[in-house]
Amino acid sequence: MNPEQQQHYLSNDIIRDFIREKKSARRWKNFRFLIILIVIGMVLGGVFSQAENGTMMGDANHGYVSLVYLDGMIGPGQDFSARNVLPLLEKAFSDKNAKGVILDINSGGGTPVQAGIIHDAILRLKNKYHKKVIVVGEDMLASGAYYVAVAADKIYVNENGITGSIGVIMKDFGFVDLIKKVGVERRVYTSGANKDRLDPFLPQTPSDVEKIRQVIGEIHTNFKNVVEAGRKGKLKDQSGDLFSGDFWSGPTAVKLGLIDGLGDLSSVLQNEFHVSAYKDYSEQPSFMKNVLSQVSLSLGTMLGQNDVRVMEKL
Numbered sequence: 001m002n003p004e005q006q007q008h009y010l011s012n013d014i015i016r017d018f019i020r021e022k023k024s025a026r027r028w029k030n031f032r033f034l035i036i037l038i039v040i041g042m043v044l045g046g047v048f049s050q051a052e053n054g055t056m057m058g059d060a061n062h063g064y065v066s067l068v069y070l071d072g073m074i075g076p077g078q079d080f081s082a083r084n085v086l087p088l089l090e091k092a093f094s095d096k097n098a099k100g101v102i103l104d105i106n107s108g109g110g111t112p113v114q115a116g117i118i119h120d121a122i123l124r125l126k127n128k129y130h131k132k133v134i135v136v137g138e139d140m141l142a143s144g145a146y147y148v149a150v151a152a153d154k155i156y157v158n159e160n161g162i163t164g165s166i167g168v169i170m171k172d173f174g175f176v177d178l179i180k181k182v183g184v185e186r187r188v189y190t191s192g193a194n195k196d197r198l199d200p201f202l203p204q205t206p207s208d209v210e211k212i213r214q215v216i217g218e219i220h221t222n223f224k225n226v227v228e229a230g231r232k233g234k235l236k237d238q239s240g241d242l243f244s245g246d247f248w249s250g251p252t253a254v255k256l257g258l259i260d261g262l263g264d265l266s267s268v269l270q271n272e273f274h275v276s277a278y279k280d281y282s283e284q285p286s287f288m289k290n291v292l293s294q295v296s297l298s299l300g301t302m303l304g305q306n307d308v309r310v311m312e313k314l
Contacts, residue, residue, distance in 0.1 A: 054091065058277030065273050066092035066101045066131075067265075069282040074110025074118075074144045082117040084283060089118075092281040093125040099273045100132035103152065104265055109143025109165065112219050119226065122151035134272050136265050137161050142247055146258070147223060150230025154272065156263040159250040164258055166227055167245025168216040175200050231257060 056064065068088050074080045092101050103122075109115070126133055135141070135149040137157035142165035149155050157163050179186060179201050186201045197208055224243050228235065235242065236257040253259045269275055 054095070054279035054281045056277065056279050058275075060275075060277040060279075062277075063099050063273070063275045064097070064277035064279055065269065065275060066095045066098040067278040067280050067282070068092050068101070068103055069280070070103055070105045070107065070145075070148070072107060074107060074114050074148070076111070076114065078110070078114075079283070080107055080110065080114075082114050082121070085118050086121050088281050088283055089121055089125055093129045093131050095279065095281075098131070098279065099275060100134065102134050102136060102265065102268060102278065103149070104136045104138065105141055105145050105149060106138035107142075107145035108140045108162075109145050109147075112144060112147070112168065112223065115144035115147040116222075116226075118148050119151045122148070126151070126153075132272070134268055136263065136268050137163055137259070138264075141259075143167070147226060150227050152230075154261075155259040156261050156268055157250045157253065157259050158264060159262045161250050162247050163250070163253045164242075164247040164256075165245055166223055166243045168220045168223065169245070170212060170216055172198060173200050174204060176203050234260070 054066070057067075058064070068085075070080050070085060072078060072080045076083070078084075089101075092098070122133060125131070133152040135152040135155045137145075137149065137155065139158070139161055141149055141155070141157050141161060141163040146163060146166065188196050188199065188202075190196050194207075194211075196202060197211065220243070227243075234257040236255065242256060242258075248256065248258070250259070250262050254261060263271070265278075266276075269278060
């Protein structure tokens with residue numbers, strides 16, 4: 001074999017080795033990518049399954065209760081809204097093995113519509129699943145949050161917690177003098193005589209005040225009726241201003257009959273259900289987002305490193 005033939009065969013061997021190594025690297029890369037996808041699927045499957053079935057906390061050998069945390073302002077678009085809360089309540093109540101349901105609430109209230117929808121849903125679910133429902137109030141259990149709470153069988157709050165505030169409030173500002181000083185002419189066109197009612201750039205009229213008082217008075221009456229129905233036979237209006245919109249600390253709230261006692265989650269678990277475990281059905285969006293973000297970041301990093309290794313081999 002002459003030198004030219006030897007060089008030709010050597011070149012072919014190098015090319016074949018190069019192609020073989022490249023194919024091997026590509027197969028290994030695809031294999032690792034498949035493994036990563038499987039692991040991610042298992043992790044996400046476990047996370048979503050946990051969110052769907054609740055998270056068990058404590059020793060459940062002696063039973064457990066369903067728990068839902070309800071925090072923050074009550075209103076559309078909030079975590080504490082009918083749209084977000086009702087599916088959680090359905091899951092908590094439908095747990096056949098749970099001895100009851102605890103709603104751990106920390107809220108100063110919000111819109112009466114959202115509070116009313118959640119309140120009515122609790123009553124409906126109680127009748128449907130025949131579950132005992134206990135509310136545990138933390139720092140605040142006031143106004144709309146108390147509206148929600150009276151749907152429960154019993155209410156407990158911390159001795160330093162604030163509860164009550166059975167009233168309705170509407171706040172607004174008036175900028176009539178300001179717009180005059182600035183020298184701006186406001187132009188408003190309506191097809192109804194009262195369509196511009198409560199415009200902050202127009203003077204307030206006696207008709208406006210009467211209308212506001214009528215509306216909030218009706219809502220206040222509805223609030224009072226709901227409280228009286230939920231706390232039937234328990235209210236003791238010793239101070240005479242139970243429905244004045246005032247608020248009280250835990251011990252005074254007990255005396256007024258607004259709540260049934262002082263306690264926290266641990267004491268209610270023991271005293272009302274004789275268990276130490278609960279299954280948390282609360283939504284945890286931040287946790288889910290963090291998991292998805294970390295998985296995405298890890299996947300991108302691993303794939304990037306694999307590409308670098310292949311390039312190094314090439």
